[in-house]
Amino acid sequence: MNPPLSTDPIVKFSNVALGYGDFTVLQGIDIEVRQGQVVAMMGGSGSGKTTLLRAATGQITAKAGTITVFGKDIAQVRGEGLRELRQRMGVLFQQGALFTDLNVFENVAFPLREHTQVSESQITACVLDKLDAVGLRTAAHLRISEISGGMARRVALARAIVLEPELILYDEPFAGLDPISMGITAQLIRGLTDRLHCASILITHDVAESFLIADQVYMVGQGKLIASGTPEELSASQDPYVHQFLKGEPDGPIAFHYPATPAFSEWLNQQTGGRS
Numbered sequence: 001m002n003p004p005l006s007t008d009p010i011v012k013f014s015n016v017a018l019g020y021g022d023f024t025v026l027q028g029i030d031i032e033v034r035q036g037q038v039v040a041m042m043g044g045s046g047s048g049k050t051t052l053l054r055a056a057t058g059q060i061t062a063k064a065g066t067i068t069v070f071g072k073d074i075a076q077v078r079g080e081g082l083r084e085l086r087q088r089m090g091v092l093f094q095q096g097a098l099f100t101d102l103n104v105f106e107n108v109a110f111p112l113r114e115h116t117q118v119s120e121s122q123i124t125a126c127v128l129d130k131l132d133a134v135g136l137r138t139a140a141h142l143r144i145s146e147i148s149g150g151m152a153r154r155v156a157l158a159r160a161i162v163l164e165p166e167l168i169l170y171d172e173p174f175a176g177l178d179p180i181s182m183g184i185t186a187q188l189i190r191g192l193t194d195r196l197h198c199a200s201i202l203i204t205h206d207v208a209e210s211f212l213i214a215d216q217v218y219m220v221g222q223g224k225l226i227a228s229g230t231p232e233e234l235s236a237s238q239d240p241y242v243h244q245f246l247k248g249e250p251d252g253p254i255a256f257h258y259p260a261t262p263a264f265s266e267w268l269n270q271q272t273g274g275r276s
């Protein structure tokens with residue numbers, strides 16, 4: 001029998017503001033991610049999804065509010081403490097860069113060799129198990145140049161889970177995949193979350209796939225959290241932003257133009273010598 005899932009949030013944003021320099025991207029953000037959950041962070045281009053992911057991994061600090069990860073205030077954790085927290089996370093970047101001079105097996109084995117002292121036979125068993133979980137056990141011997149883009153994504157996923165993280169962060173996991181690979185990836189994310197009893201956060205534009213597997217959805221836009229709830233709750237929302245995003249409509253509150261910032265005005269002034 002599986003141990004009961006912890007009820008404490010793995011990631012918690014409390015009234016958080018995020019940005020770069022003087023530019024505030026998002027404010028008033030409240031998010032909770034719990035063990036066993038798949039949580040989708042959605043929003044238009046430039047709305048701040050990647051910024052949320054950077055904040056959750058401690059790459060940037062909040063301008064206001066508090067972010068706790070595994071119960072620790074991430075702003076107070078530095079150096080070795082931050083490395084320890086990050087070891088409990090698996091991050092799957094969009095370009096899940098694999099080492100092209102290593103075969104599939106060695107790519108997945110890499111974090112084990114880097115971060116643990118386990119024996120060669122344990123490495124073999126663990127890597128084959130993770131490759132099996134992504135359907136690529138029998139591709140272990142292949143070179144990276146011999147596998148397709150979709151397979152490479154799955155190898156990167158096997159590598160991201162090889163240390164059995166408690167939190168997995170996926171940056172646009174469906175981008176550039178054909179419909180079948182998208183469906184496979186979505187079911188993999190759900191299946192791995194359930195099997196590893198971890199939490200998964202996905203940053204995505206893809207409504208159909210993420211709504212099939214997410215427990216909670218957070219939608220950001222216009223510098224704030226526009227909506228949050230289950231996929232069913234969001235689907236029933238009358239909010240015009242949520243409606244436009246879910247239906248992919250060109251007209252609505254989601255602006256096509258990137259908003260003007262003080263930095264742009266300053267640049268334009270310099271560029272035109274104040275003639276604009």
Ligand SMILES: Nc1ncnc2c1ncn2[C@@H]1O[C@H](COP(=O)(O)OP(=O)(O)OP(=O)(O)O)[C@@H](O)[C@H]1O
Pocket residue numbers: 020023025043044045046047048049050051052
């Ligand atoms: N390192 C940075 N320095 C300054 N501004 C940044 C930086 N990274 C992102 N931004 C700005 O922050 C805003 C949010 O960017 P972010 O990458 O989080 O959006 P996103 O929702 O992930 O977008 P997309 O879906 O297009 O990848 C954008 O206006 C972007 O220009």
